Amino acid sequence: MTDTQQLDDYIVNHSDPEDEYLYRLYRATNIHTIHGRMQSGHLQGRLLKMLVLMQRPKYVLEVGTFSGYSAICMAEGLREAGVDGSKLFTFEINDEMEDFTRPWIEDSAVSSWIDFRIGDACVEAPKLGVAFDMAFVDGDKRRYVETYEAILPLMNPGGIILADNTLWDGHVIDPAYDHDHQTLGIRAFNDHVRDDKRVEKVIVPVRDGLTIIRVLNDHCSGQSVLC
Ligand SMILES: C[S@@+](CC[C@H](N)C(=O)[O-])C[C@H]1O[C@@H](n2cnc3c(N)ncnc32)[C@H](O)[C@@H]1O
Numbered sequence: 001m002t003d004t005q006q007l008d009d010y011i012v013n014h015s016d017p018e019d020e021y022l023y024r025l026y027r028a029t030n031i032h033t034i035h036g037r038m039q040s041g042h043l044q045g046r047l048l049k050m051l052v053l054m055q056r057p058k059y060v061l062e063v064g065t066f067s068g069y070s071a072i073c074m075a076e077g078l079r080e081a082g083v084d085g086s087k088l089f090t091f092e093i094n095d096e097m098e099d100f101t102r103p104w105i106e107d108s109a110v111s112s113w114i115d116f117r118i119g120d121a122c123v124e125a126p127k128l129g130v131a132f133d134m135a136f137v138d139g140d141k142r143r144y145v146e147t148y149e150a151i152l153p154l155m156n157p158g159g160i161i162l163a164d165n166t167l168w169d170g171h172v173i174d175p176a177y178d179h180d181h182q183t184l185g186i187r188a189f190n191d192h193v194r195d196d197k198r199v200e201k202v203i204v205p206v207r208d209g210l211t212i213i214r215v216l217n218d219h220c221s222g223q224s225v226l227c
Contacts, residue, residue: 011043018042022072025104029067032100038066040138040164044207045073048136048162051212052077055160057133058086063121063147064139065092068105068114074136075110088114089128091121093139122150131156138164141182144189152198157217161199166190167209 018026022045030036040048052060052074060078065071071090078086092101095118105116117124121139133156137147144163155161166172168186177183193201193211198219203211 008043015043016046018045021108022069025067025069025072028104029069029100033067033097036067040070040073041207044164044210045069047206047210049073049077049080051160051162052134053081055134056081056083057159058083059130059132059134060086060088061121061125061130061132061135061151061154062088062090063125063135063137063151065090065101065105065116066097066138068101068108068116070136070138071105071114071116072108072110074134075108075113078113079110086113089117089125089130090114091117091119091124093118093120122147125151125154130154133159135159135161136164137161140185141165141168141189142185144185145192148189148192152215152219155215155219157215157219159215161213161215163189163193163211163213165208166203166211167205169208172209 026039026041029039048070060074062071062074071088075088078088092098098118102116105111105114132154135151135155137144137151139147148161148163151161166186166189168183171177171180171183172187172190190203193199193213198216200214200216201211203209
């Protein structure tokens with residue numbers, strides 16, 4: 001076992017456990033889907049739940065449901081925070097995931113906090129007419145800047161955007177990936193957010209990199225009906 005694996009095990013063993021339902025979902029995702037490693041997993045799942053609890057959002061947006069692991073974790077946070085009428089809207093663009101994901105969400109203990117929709121979050125989320133206090137961006141890495149610009153006007157001042165995979169397995173600093181479209185998408189996003197005066201931001205080196213972005217009060221250009 002490598003030092004990194006040992007440290008990962010140590011971290012997981014000294015953090016809250018994932019419950020049995022999430023453990024089964026994690027395993028089923030790995031068995032029944034091609035890209036099982038895309039799901040959040042134990043450590044990031046506990047972090048997402050805790051960040052929801054700390055932020056106490058009314059409405060949360062997720063870009064990229066996949067098998068529902070992160071959605072269920074965030075909904076656990078919503079249930080525990082107890083904000084009246086709180087809801088997670090989670091979008092999955094790949095309709096082939098619906099048959100797998102919908103039963104896992106509907107059979108979970110937090111299904112009433114989750115509104116799962118098939119569609120492009122960048123197109124569909126603005127149609128909801130909802131202002132979000134939190135968003136988890138975990139969709140197409142090539143479209144991160146576009147996704148960010150689509151959802152930023154939907155955020156309440158003080159809202160938090162979490163962007164996943166922003167270190168992209170270290171490829172962001174590896175010249176061998178200079179022609180890889182996903183790496184280029186993440187690099188463009190990281191530069192874009194760094195230079196964006198509408199937000200505060202910090203990259204946390206958890207798992208594959210998680211950027212925490214806090215929306216400042218005057219982030220709206222005045223064009224959005226929600227602002
Ligand atoms: C990394 S996986 C999501 C993993 C999940 N959030 C989790 O942590 O368990 C990314 C998913 O985003 C979906 N996706 C990509 N672009 C999207 C978009 N614009 N709107 C909705 N879903 C999108 C992909 O089809 C894929 O299933």
